[in-house]
Amino acid sequence: MKATLDHIGIAVRDLDAALAFYRDALGLDVGEAEDVPSERVRAQFLPLGETALELLEATDEGSAIARSIERRGPGIHHITLRVADLAAALARLRERGVRLVDERPRPGAGGSRVAFIHPSAAQGVLIELKEDPGR
Numbered sequence: 558m559k560a561t562l563d564h565i566g567i568a569v570r571d572l573d574a575a576l577a578f579y580r581d582a583l584g585l586d587v588g589e590a591e592d593v594p595s596e597r598v599r600a601q602f603l604p605l606g607e608t609a610l611e612l613l614e615a616t617d618e619g620s621a622i623a624r625s626i627e628r629r630g631p632g633i634h635h636i637t638l639r640v641a642d643l644a645a646a647l648a649r650l651r652e653r654g655v656r657l658v659d660e661r662p663r664p665g666a667g668g669s670r671v672a673f674i675h676p677s678a679a680q681g682v683l684i685e686l687k688e689d690p691g692r
């Protein structure tokens with residue numbers, strides 16, 4: 558399966574404080590910001606060539622990002638691999654008995670379709686697979 562590193566998601570407590578480091582101190586360019594009500598997060602992308610960092614701030618204490626920060630503190634939350642055929646990737650994983658968070662693709666940002674693999678299957682890393690018709 559061919560895949561490209563789409564982005565690395567970083568859970569942050571405070572987006573402004575995170576930008577004071579990533580944008581102002583480190584000097585990275587700032588890309589799109591996006592409210593994702595379904596995930597109860599605000600996302601700020603920082604493009605890095607073919608890939609990007611995604612800073613994620615919870616907008617509600619029930620969000621997965623809030624719970625992750627509660628358990629582990631801020632830090633790397635997930636990595637996202639872009640694939641050409643998400644359904645085929647999921648079928649392949651299911652066939653091998655890999656534990657999935659999402660059995661089926663669901664809508665992601667910007668018209669993409671996404672599915673998460675359970676971290677227990679991936680050496681503790683939460684992996685998001687993404688199929689983006691625009692790329």
Ligand code: CO
Nearest residue numbers: 564566611637
């Ligand atoms: Co992400």
